[in-house]
Amino acid sequence: MIRLLVGDVREHWHVWFGVLAVATAFGYMGGWFASFSATAAADPMVSTSFFFRSAAQAILMFSAIAGCVVLSSTARGSVVSLRRTYALWQVINIPPVVVGFAVIVQIALVGVFGLCLGLALCWASSSTVFSALFMDIDLFEGVRLLPGFSLCPAVLGVSLFVSVLGGTRAARAAACTPPVMALRDEWSVEGASERMMPLRWLAALAACAAAAWCVSTVDPVLAPVDFGQSTWLVFLPIAIPALITALAPVLLPRILRAATCPLSRWTAWLLARGSAQHGLTQSLSIETSLVVAMGVVAGFYSMMSLMEQYATAYDLPIGSGFGFDPRLACVMFAGPVILAAVGSCANVALALRVRERDASLLEVLGATPRQVCVVSVLEAYMHVVTAGSAALLAVVLSNMIAAHALGLGAGSAMLSVRFVPAVLIAVAGFVVLVVAGLMPVLRMIRTAPVRFLNE
Known part of the structure; x- marks a missing residue:
């Protein structure tokens, strides 16, 4: 064996x-x-x-x-x-x-x-x-x-x-x-559609329990006196993205439909949207990798900003102690970012044969090579927008929960959200997906499309 x-x-x-x-x-x-x-x-x-x-x-x-x-x-x-x-x-x-x-x-x-x-x-x-x-x-x-x-x-x-x-x-x-x-x-065997399985429900319940425990350690009355008890709130940017990832089969298709409203007069957009929707029914791997990276990194930066606002509001001596050195960020967040980048590339590479067939089919049906490339780029954009929207939801949700635990208003939670880390990761992810997505298209352009349809 x-x-x-x-x-x-x-x-x-x-x-x-x-x-x-x-x-x-x-x-x-x-x-x-x-x-x-x-x-x-x-x-x-x-x-x-x-x-x-x-x-x-x-x-x-x-x-x-x-x-x-x-x-x-x-x-x-x-x-x-x-x-x-x-x-x-x-x-x-x-x-x-x-x-x-x-x-x-x-x-x-x-x-x-x-x-x-x-x-x-x-x-x-x-x-x-x-x-x-x-x-x-x-x-x-x-x-x-x-x-x-x-x-x-x-x-x-x-x-x-x-x-x-x-x-x-x-x-x-x-x-x-x-x-x-x-x-x-x-090469014609497709995977079963992604759906909520018992393991996903268990993971979602575990993430909810972890978030609830983090909140339960904070007493809003005692927090200004004993601010150390609020340190467990920094685990919310881990628990909430994990929750979003566990609920991905339910959330991501709906986010994709809402974030990529169809442009009826642009055929390339409709083709890319349909391809992205079909891809989500088969695999959530690209989106979940990016959600984890963007949600954890941007969530942690946002949580530090919320803590700094709270400490400054109550004149605590650590009000200026939440500065985050970029070099320390490299140490802490290199893991999620590297894993997300490698995972996204790996999952795109696994679908190379299918993407070659799809691109060949488009060209056989009359699409020009330029149009096929545009569809590939738009599909990568939609994947990144979907993952970014889900990550932003996780960041806002973790900040709202932490603000409620500390007795702050929703305005403080929203003002402390930091978009720059998520945008940087999203841009890097978009570049990776575009390069990986255009590779099979360019290979198909240099070869007769019928060859890929017959493989």
């Missing part, structure tokens, strides 16, 4: 490459966590120990949540591409339960290999990156980062947990593949 699993991964390496890339990105951030933790533990009494310990906790917290979401969507995309293979396994009398377990093992194997690559990449580059970011600060003069080899088993354990947790939905999709799929062409 092991030979079958390894051989299948090797045979379909182009399908598993997305999971490998996400696992490598997660391993890279895991290397930073191990390095910072080991450096902080080497001498707990030095002045930099608190920074390294806090940075390690932030990396673990933000990257683990983003890793679960991105790996789940990427793994499901890979499994959907291999549904015919898993149907063939059932034809040769492998039970569906064993198929699901085999998928978990495959994801774990690819995840461990990617983790090792990410750790090696981090150890090779961490000193250079850290020096470029922080060596002009007197506090870090003479500081030497430790590799943290002793924490590798812990990082491996977290990676395996994230792989299993993120791959559960993909394993279920593989186990539910009907054997009749073996009779269909591999």
Whole structure:
């Protein structure tokens, strides 16, 4: 069985490459966590120990949540591409339960290999990156980062947990593949429509419970006296995007319809809108990756702004202590941003063959190459607008909840929303999606369209 699993991964390496890339990105951030933790533990009494310990906790917290979401969507995309293979396994009398377990093992194997690559990449580059970011600060003069080899088993354990947790939905999709799929062409097999499954409802309830617990730790009467109790509110920018992601099958199609009202006189817009709507029914992977990155980063900046407003309003001594150094932001939010970028690219790459066929069909039906490119760019724009709208909803909701817990009005919550981080990530995501979306179109333009229709 092991030979079958390894051989299948090797045979379909182009399908598993997305999971490998996400696992490598997660391993890279895991290397930073191990390095910072080991450096902080080497001498707990030095002045930099608190920074390294806090940075390690932030990396673990933000990257683990983003890793679960991105790996789940990427793994499901890979499994959907291999549904015919898993149907063939059932034809040769492998039970569906064993198929699901085999998928978990495959994801774990690819995840461990990617983790090792990410750790090696981090150890090779961490000193250079850290020096470029922080060596002009007197506090870090003479500081030497430790590799943290002793924490590798812990990082491996977290990676395996994230792989299993993120791959559960993909394993279920593989186990539910009907054997009749073996009779269909591999590239014509579409995934089941995204819908609210029990696991998504459980994730949504867990996110709601986490948000409620964060709010319950704050007493508006005592907050001006004991402001430290409100620190748990900074976890809201993690819980609320997780909630939006869990409810994505319900929310994102409606957001897409509302945010991209049809322009009846522009055919390219209607085609792009229809393609984006169909894509959402099959996979939410592109949007969920961007929602996590934009929601977490912009939500944290907005929460810090709200805290600063509150502290200033009550003349607390920490009223000016919420400035956020961009270099610290690189450390804290590199995980979600890198994972979102890698996940988006991986999921677009998985759909290259389908996109080539769609572009070929448009050209055969009379569209010019320029029109096909415009449709591809507009579709990328719609994906980013949908994800950005969902992320903005998460940011506003987390700020409104925090403002209510602190006894502030809705106006303070809205004024403290920071759009710039989300806009920067959205622009980067749009560029990535446009480049990835135009690659199959340009390849089709250089080749006879009928070739892709016959493949």
